[in-house]
Amino acid sequence: MDEISVLIIGKPNVGKSTLFNNLSEDNISIVDDNPGTTVLPHSSKIKFKDIVINLVDVGGLKKKSKSHDKKQKLITKETLKNLKHSDIVLFLTEANSEFTKNDKQIFRLVLNKLKDFIIVVNKIDLIEKSKISKVKRYFTYFFENTFSDILIKPLFFSAKENKEKDFFFKKIYNLNETKKNIIKNKELNSFINNIKSFNIPAQKGQFRPTIKFIKHVNTKPQIFKIFGNRLQKLNSDYKKYMLKQIINKFELYNQVVIIKYISNKNPFSRSNVAKKR
Ligand SMILES: Nc1nc2c(ncn2[C@@H]2O[C@H](COP(=O)(O)OP(=O)(O)O)[C@@H](O)[C@H]2O)c(=O)[nH]1
Ligand SMILES: [Mg+2]
Incomplete structure (x- = not known):
């Protein structure tokens, strides 16, 4: 049975632990308003179809220059270690703010390691109904123009309101399927x-x-x-x-x-x- 290691990554407070808890069987990751709450990585194995998804929540990443304190240094080190061993990265950012320098820096790490990824623009529930299409356009345009050599299809999501697990598992499954075939x-x-x-x-x-x-x-x-x-x-x-x-x-x-x-x-x-x- 294929085991796929999926790392949840993103700057502090974007909802990584919330999503992790929704997707894993047991609520083990601490959700908190204070950025940088998750220190040690949590992982959870989930069976889906004929694969096992090993989901990992490592904690928030900050820009290196800002990682003065010990706790943040530990998180950064853990994340990089986990990134190396992951197959797919679930990259989280939030709908209620722009894609920041910090986001870009973390995402570059993912690209440099040649990882497959799913970009999740979380907290879409915080956006007024009338402004949702504008926000979607902003992110879609942004990804097209900032990372022009790849084609990113961001997912707009609310970890708070949408607890449907299969949605992500299917995306992970499909991405993994594309890895199995050499095109004739x-x-x-x-x-x-x-x-x-x-x-x-x-x-x-x-x-x-x-x-x-x-x-x-x-x-x-x-x-x-x-x-x-x-x-x-x-x-x-x-x-x-x-x-x-x-x-x-x-x-x-x-x-x-x-x-x-x-x-x-x-x-x-x-x-x-x-x-x-
Ligand atoms: N409105 C809203 N809040 C969210 C959502 N996901 C997470 N949060 C809140 O954002 C804060 C940080 O969440 P957490 O999962 O700890 O973020 P992490 O630092 O990335 O692990 C908490 O107060 C969550 O309740 C969402 O989809 N919508
Ligand atoms: Mg967390």
Whole structure:
């Protein structure tokens, strides 16, 4: 049976322990108005379908420079240790404030470790009904523009009012499912052939970069290799376009997707011609 380690992470007071308690069988994590109440990590194992979810609540993370006191240092250390061993991160932020520098810093940690994540904009109950769509637009736009290489679909939620457990378990389950399959060469290449015929790479100097073949080589993190000629001449807009197309088509949301471009050696380059002589 697959065991998936899920770490709840976010700055102090966003509702991590509240969510943890809702999702776990027993109420063991202390919920408190004072930021930084959770010191030692709590964990709880939950069976869902054919997987076991090991849910971990480590406590609030602050910016390093602000982590003067001993307690905060301990939390930061514990979080980083747990992050290393987690499969999926439940990243919490709150609907009633903007995405802060602190949020960004913590989220960068998650991205740098190439973790899969689910972003939860919690406390949506604090937003007036008439303002909800504005808040949703703010976060959606923010994520699209701040982290442009990945496609984030934030969940808007209230840990206080919504106690439905399966909602999160299903998201975790589905994210884990996308990790099981290497996309078949045939499917991938017919898709790429199609999109590159709509949008031909721009010519650079005398030559045009050409894409020949794509291969899905890894799922944790997602890595694709694109082979062709003169691919070092592809511009960044085209690379972004390619990435977005692949992410959308194969629904690789909320995870880091990397494309590596590999060019054939140009048989006519000077060094190669010289070698043959
Ligand atoms: N209105 C509202 N309050 C919430 C929600 N989730 C948590 N809280 C409150 O926010 C405070 C901090 O919650 P806690 O779970 O301890 O946050 P943590 O520091 O991230 O673990 C508590 O007073 C919670 O009752 C929510 O969805 N809506
Ligand atoms: Mg807590």
